[in-house]
Amino acid sequence: xxxxxxxxxxxxxxxxxxxxxxxxxxxxxxxxxxxxxxxxxxxxxxxxxxxxxxxxxxxxxxxxxxxxxxxxxxxxxxxxxxxxxxxxxxxxxxxxxxxxxxxxxxxxxxxxxxxxxxxxxxxxxxxxxxxxxxxxxxxxxxxxxxxxxxxxxxxxxxxxxxxxxxxxxxxxxxxxxxxxxxxxxxxxxxxxxxxxxxxxxxxxxxxxxxxxxxxxxxxxxxxxxxxxxxxxxxxxxxxxxxxxx
Numbered sequence: 001x002x003x004x005x006x007x008x009x010x011x012x013x014x015x016x017x018x019x020x021x022x023x024x025x026x027x028x029x030x031x032x033x034x035x036x037x038x039x040x041x042x043x044x045x046x047x048x049x050x051x052x053x054x055x056x057x058x059x060x061x062x063x064x065x066x067x068x069x070x071x072x073x074x075x076x077x078x079x080x081x082x083x084x085x086x087x088x089x090x091x092x093x094x095x096x097x098x099x100x101x102x103x104x105x106x107x108x109x110x111x112x113x114x115x116x117x118x119x120x121x122x123x124x125x126x127x128x129x130x131x132x133x134x135x136x137x138x139x140x141x142x143x144x145x146x147x148x149x150x151x152x153x154x155x156x157x158x159x160x161x162x163x164x165x166x167x168x169x170x171x172x173x174x175x176x177x178x179x180x181x182x183x184x185x186x187x188x189x190x191x192x193x194x195x196x197x198x199x200x201x202x203x204x205x206x207x208x209x210x211x212x213x214x215x216x217x218x219x220x221x222x223x224x225x226x227x228x229x230x231x232x233x234x235x236x237x238x239x240x241x242x243x244x245x
Contacts, residue, residue, distance in 0.1 A: 002028075004032065005081075006084050006085065006122065007031070007033055008086055008087055010056070011035035011036070011037040011040025011041045011043075012035075012037075013187055014186060016044045017203075018085055025212070030053045032057070033054065036059065041058060044056070062109045067118055067121065071118070071122055080125045080129045081125050084119065086118060086133070090188075091148070091151040091188050091191050092151075093147055094147065095149065107150040111151070111155065115158065119133060123174065129173075130174055132174070132177065134214060135161070135162045135178045136158075136179055140155050159180065162176050175219075175223040177219065177222065179207070179211065179214070181229045181230065182202060182229065182230025183230070184202045184204060185198035185201055186204055202229070202231035
């Protein structure tokens with residue numbers, strides 16, 4: 001069966017890795033990639049399976065009317081949307097007293113409001129045939145993160161949205177997944193932890209592999225949960241012990 005998947009935040013990082021990984025699936029033929037950066041989207045498309053139908057759209061997801069128009073166009077062209085992968089995110093980590101109302105609103109507009117809008121429009125088509133939605137949250141959304149108030153709370157909202165929609169949309173045969181990656185070597189992570197060595201943490205392609213499994217038939221019992229994806233960090237002391245045992 002020829003399936004259609006929409007991936008937001010596909011110009012880099014985890015979104016790019018997911019698009020590349022899914023492009024090697026036999027059951028998915030049509031890929032709709034969305035991000036604000038056209039150059040990044042074009043680069044992602046060149047890294048994917050060339051035998052797929054790949055369309056990309058440089059789009060600001062906070063332009064809700066334009067997003068609605070695009071989803072209607074996609075649904076009209078392909079008949080339905082089989083998979084929606086919401087990856088796009090924003091972070092500008094500040095403490096409570098340093099966070100402006102403008103930055104707070106921007107964080108929620110991108111991380112929460114745009115996802116709500118995108119999902120609502122996609123479900124108008126998905127409810128006819130069933131499908132799968134995967135939201136990328138963060139471990140920051142399920143633990144205290146001083147100095148990351150806006151980002152962490154927005155990701156907590158994402159976890160709640162996913163769990164609620166998993167039950168609400170089940171009547172349409174729509175499965176909703178939520179993953180919370182731990183430390184991952186993305187551009188967003190550089191903003192959150194600028195002094196961290198990216199080679200020591202999880203890579204985007206590792207998350208892409210997990211998402212591929214969840215969106216396959218193997219992920220049938222994992223919907224509705226907040227699935228933590230992280231790499232176990234080995235300290236120098238632990239490494240020394242392993243080498244001597």
